[in-house]
Amino acid sequence: MKLRVGDYMTKNVITLSPDNTVDEAIELIQKTGHDGFPVVDDSGKVIGYISSRDLLKKDPNTKIGDIMSKQLYVAREYMDLRDAARVMFRTGHSKLPVVDDDGRLLGIISNADVIRSQIERADPGKVEKLKKTIEKVHGVNIEVERGKVEVDRLIPTQTKVFADELKGRIYELRRGLAEPIVVIKKGGRLYLVDGHHRVVAAKKIGVKTLDAYILKVPENVELGIERLVKKRGIKSIRDIEIIEDVPHPLVEITFRNTRR
Missing domain, CATH: 3.10.580.10 (CBS-domain)
Structure with a gap:
């Protein structure tokens, strides 16, 4: 694409x-x-x-x-x-x-x-790879659509984001940039797969919906991320911790390299 x-x-x-x-x-x-x-x-x-x-x-x-x-x-x-x-x-x-x-x-x-566009983006190729992986593992056909999703309905699949990265995402959202997130839809549940910093940024500045690639998975398929979410007790965006005193790993690596 x-x-x-x-x-x-x-x-x-x-x-x-x-x-x-x-x-x-x-x-x-x-x-x-x-x-x-x-x-x-x-x-x-x-x-x-x-x-x-x-x-x-x-x-x-x-x-x-x-x-x-x-x-x-x-x-x-x-x-x-x-x-x-x-x-x-x-x-x-x-x-x-x-x-x-x-x-x-x-x-x-x-x-x-x-x-x-070349970094930190929801590459359509990444979406296609995820689609094929789910289809292969579970033997089902997955439909992908592009649409808007409500931020408050998203169930995250990671528990931490970095404050420095979050500032960049807030800046992008305020400029009206349209980078989509990746979501798996199963029944009435929306699992956030890619775009956690963007979603937390949206929540912070009051953005209600985000553009997304939506992978529609049949209700009878049990996904690994569902077990992960249940194990970690994740229910909503409010359960994501913002790491304030530790830089994003890429920033830390760059900083260390420049000191050599």
Whole structure:
């Protein structure tokens, strides 16, 4: 399954209008930490892009519409993510607005999103491998669907998450990123297989539902994770412990290596 721009783009995009001023744009950069913004008209159509470089040595009262870049590279949500990455690499752009057929803004894809797509993601290949494993072990056919699941209904299959990793997941959720979790559905129960940090992050900031790959398992199949959950007494997300004083193992390994 190919990775699409729409799966990794940021949907909650901060924009400017052509009537905003340079001073307002600088204030927005200071507030958000972003280095540029799409410029949209009243209908939501992208008409330009303003970067921090465009603002250098400009009068604070200058209108954004007078200095914005008007010739833009844009992406579509159905594009292969690798194609969007090639465009960014070859043109030197770190971000591409994502637009619909009428040029209205749907999101923005950045080089950071491309990197993120290669790490810590619910790879469709991982889902397919899990599906085939369950089918082989239990001799059943498993249906996989993509949909929304309620955070409060999820039964976790691990008991700990790391606080430093959790901060990253909260940041991603607030940006509107759409990385799915992996869930096994059996009867009325939803077992969380992949995405524990994202689910705990969602719970912390009040996100009620998450996008998920849902593997539908027949009711008569007894899964190993069910026995594990019962043995550990796990019933809900509230049973997950947040490890505050120990860094994520990858962070610890990197830190140690740099000291050699």
